[in-house]
C-alpha cells in the first residue's frame with residue numbers, strides 16, 4: 001500500500017504537532033477515514049495526484065484538506081459540486097472530487113447536487129451517508145431513518161419530519177451521470193466494493209467519460225452511540241433495507257469518443273478577440289455632416305421615439321445613436337424597459353451632443369417621433385418650445401393640438417411600409433421623415449448607418465433604403481402641398 | 482507491537498504504530514484468523530487503547546489494513562527492513578522509536594511517513610505564472626450598451642469564465658458572453674441559481690483565473706453568502722450588479738438601493754470589497770477592466786454597481802490599447818503539480834488564527850482605502866454648492882450643474898467612482914469652499930450614509946445636506962435638481 005495522496009505529515013491538523021501530525025480528527029471507527037483511504041489509494045493508483053483537487057464540504061469532513069496531498073478547496077455548505085464545476089471549467093485537465101456528507105449534499109445543497117449531476121461534466125462526487133448530522137452534534141439528516149432518534153427527532157423521525165432521501169436512486173434517474181453506485185463499509189466484501197467504486201468514479205473522470213456519483217453508507221458510531229463494530233452492524237441491518245446497495249446506473253461503456261468531455265484552452269489571440277468584439281463594425285464609416293445640427297439645439301439635441309412594443313422605436317433610436325457616433329459626436333440611447341414595454345408603450349430617449357451627453361434622459365425632447373396616439377398624447381405636451389413632432393398619420397387621425405410653437409408633421413409611416421411590403425419597416429420610414437423634416441444629419445449619414453446595421457442581412461438593405469426614401473418623399477411632397 | 486513481521490520478507494504483513502490506533506476495533510472482525518484482539522493497555526500518548534496484533538497465523542491478506550480508517554494506522558509494511566539488524570527492530574514499539582532507529586541506521590528517511598512507501602512527486606514551492614499584456618489597437622469608437630461594454634471590458638481584461646443566472650435588467654451582459662465566450666474557447670455557464678453562480682466563481686477564482694457575473698439586486702442578495710466566503714478565502718472575482726427597484730421583487734427600473742449591501746453588507750463577517758460606480762458605457766468598459774486589476778491586486782472580490790438605465794444605455798465606447806492574457810497566481814489551486822500545496826479556505830478553527838486572519842484582511846481594507854479612492858470632479862474648483870451623485874443620476878446631476886452654471890450659480894458635481902472606499906480625500910478639500918451639499922440619489926440616502934460616515938471618520942462636520950431622492954425606478958431629473966439647488970440657494974440668502 002502506498003499513501004502518496006496523503007500528506008507525509010498533517011501540518012494543517014493542529015499544526016502537525018505530536019500525534020495529530022499523523023492521525024485524523026475523526027472519532028474512532030468513523031467511516032470517513034476509510035473513504036479517505038480508498039480515495040487516496042485511487043488517486044495514487046490512477047497516477048493523478050498532481051492534478052487532483054479535493055473540494056471539501058461543511059460537515060465532519062470539512063477538514064479533508066488536512067490529509068489529502070492534492071490541491072484543496074474548502075467550500076460553503078452544500079455548494080461543493082458547483083465549486084467543483086468552477087474548478088473543472090477553470091482547468092479541464094484537473095481531476096476534481098466533490099466530497100460531501102448527507103446534510104451538505106442531500107439537504108442544503110440539493111439544487112447544486114442535481115444541477116451538477118445533470119450537467120454531467122466529469123467530476124466525481126463522493127457522498128457519505130451516515131444518516132445523521134455529525135459535526136453539529138447528532139441532529140436529523142435528510143437520510144435519517146424513520147423512527148431513528150436524533151437530537152432533533154428525540155422521539156424518532158416520523159413522517160412529519162419527512163422521509164429518508166434516496167440520493168443514489170434520484171441521481172441515477174438523471175440523464176447527466178454516467179455512473180452511480182451505492183456502497184457500504186461493513187465487512188471486507190463491502191469495503192472492497194467501496195474501494196473499487198471510488199476508483200472507478202475517479203477513473204471515469206480521468207477518462208473524460210462524465211459525472212460519477214458514489215454514495216457510501218457510512219458509520220457515525222459517536223452519534224449512533226454504538227461501538228464501531230455495532231455501528232457497522234446497524235448500517236447493515238437498518239440502512240441497507242432503505243438504501244439498497246449496488247450499481248444504480250452505469251452507462252460508462254456506451255460513452256463514445258464524441259460524447260466525451262473535451263478539455264479546452266481559452267484563446268487570447270488578439271485578432272480573434274478583436275474580430276469578435278467588433279463583429280463587423282470595424283469598417284470605417286465616412287462622415288457626411290458638415291457640423292453639429294445646431295439649428296435644432298446648440299449643444300445637445302434630445303429626441304424621444306415612442307410607440308407600442310414592436311413599432312421599432314428602439315431600433316430607430318439606436319440607429320440615430322450610431323449615426324451621431326459615426327459623425328464623431330457623443331450620443332446615448334436609453335430604452336424604456338419593463339413589462340409595460342412588452343406590447344405596451346415603448347419609448348426611447350436619445351441625446352446627440354457636440355461634446356458630451358450630460359443627462360441621457362429626454363423629459364423635454366427637441367424632437368418627438370410618435371408611432372401611436374397614446375404616445376403622442378403622453379409625450380406631445382412635453383416637447384420643448386420650437387420643437388418638432390413627427391407622427392404616424394396612418395394610425396393617428398386626430399392629433400391633439402400642442403402649444404408652445406411646436407411644429408407637427410403627420411406622415412403615414414404604416415401605410416407606406418405596407419405599400420413597400422413590410423409593416424415592420426415603418427420605423428425606417430419614420431427615420432426618412434425625420435431626416436427630411438429636421439435635417440438632423442445628411443441623407444447619406446442615415447443610409448450609411450442603415451447599411452452598417454444590416455451588414456449581416458444584406459438582402460434587407462434595398463428595402464430599408466426604399467422605406468427611408470419614401471419617408472423623406474412623403475414629407476417633401478407634403479411640404480410642397 | 483510485534484516486530485517479528487520484519488522477518489517475513491515474502492509477503493507484506495500488517496504493521497501498526499500504537500499511537501496511531503484509535504482502538505476502534507474495526508480491524509478485529511476483518512481478520513479471519515483472529516490475529517487482532519482488543520487491547521487492554523491505555524497508550525500513554527493518546528489515552529486510547531490500541532489493539533494487539535499476534536501475527537503467528539497471519540496470511541498477509543491485508544483485509545485488516547483496509548478496515549482501518551486511519552491513514553497512518555494499520556498498514557501493510559512494504560519497507561525492505563533487511564538492512565536493519567533484527568535485534569535493533571526487537572526494541573521498536575512506537576513510531577518515534579522507529580524514526581530514531583532509522584536515524585541511527587543512517588537510513589535515507591527524512592520523514593518517517595516514507596515508511597509507508599515511496600512518494601510519486603513532491604509538490605514544489607508554488608510560483609506565479611505572470612500576466613501578459615498584449616497590444617490591441619482599434620481607433621473607431623464603438624456604439625455599445627452599458628452591459629455590453631462591461632462584457633467587452635471583461636474579455637479584454639482576460640476573463641474567459643462567466644457564470645450567471647438570468648435576471649433583468651442585467652441579462653444583455655450574460656447574453657453577449659454566451660455568444661462570444663464559446664468562440665474564444667472560454668466559458669459562459671448558466672448556473673442553477675445565483676447561489677450556484679457565486680460558488681462556481683469561488684471554484685474558478687480559487688483556480689486563480691479571472692471570472693465574473695452579471696446580476697441584479699435580488700440576485701446580488703443571494704450571492705452575498707458566497708461573497709463572504711470569497712472575501713474570507715481571499716479570492717478575486719468581479720460582480721456586476723445592475724441595480725433595480727426593491728425591496729423584494731420590486732421592479733426592473735433603475736435604483737441605487739444596493740449601496741448598503743455592497744458597502745456595508747457583504748454577507749457575514751468582517752467583509753469589504755471595493756465598490757465601483759460607473760456612469761457611462763465607456764466607464765462600464767474601463768472600470769470593468771480596472772475591477773479585474775483590483776480583484777487580483779488585493780485578492781478580493783470587486784463589486785461594480787450600475788443601474789438599470791446604465792446597463793441599457795447605449796453610447797460611444799473607445800477600446801483600450803491593450804488586452805490581457807492572465808497568468809496563474811502562486812496561491813491558486815489550479816489542479817497541477819506546481820500549485821498542489823495550495824489550499825483555498827475561509828476556516829480558521831483557533832480564535833487566535835482567525836483574529837490574525839481578520840487583522841490581515843483589515844490591513845488590506847486599509848490599503849484599499851488609502852490607494853483606491855476615485856471620484857470625478859466637474860466644476861468643483863469654485864463651487865458653492867456641491868451636487869453629489871453616482872451612476873446614472875450623476876449624469877442628470879451633471880446636466881443640472883451645467884445648467885446652473887449657465888444661470889450663474891456656482892454649482893459643482895462630486896461623483897464618486899468608488900463608493901467603498903468613499904473618496905473622502907478628494908471631497909475634503911472641496912468642503913473648504915462649498916456651503917452646501919445636494920445629494921441626488923435613487924435610494925433612501927445610501928450614498929449620503931457613506932458620505933456622512935466617511936466624513937465623520939475624518940472628523941469633518943459636513944455642511945447642510947439637501948436631498949433629491951427617488952425610488953422604485955424613477956430617477957431624479959435634471960430640472961428638479963436645478964430646482965432643488967436654486968431653492969436651497971434662495972433659502973440660504
Ligand code: SF4
Pocket residue numbers: 025026027029030031032060130134135219220221222223
Ligand atoms: S461525529 Fe460521526 S461522522 Fe463525525 S467524525 Fe465522529 S463518527 Fe465521524
Ligand code: SF4
Pocket residue numbers: 494495511512513514515516517536538539540541542543544545546
Ligand atoms: S493481514 Fe489478513 S490475516 Fe494478517 S492480520 Fe490482517 S487480516 Fe489477519
Ligand code: SF4
Pocket residue numbers: 029497501502503504505506507508509531532548549550551554555
Ligand atoms: S482499525 Fe485501525 S484504528 Fe481501529 S483498532 Fe484497528 S488499527 Fe486501531
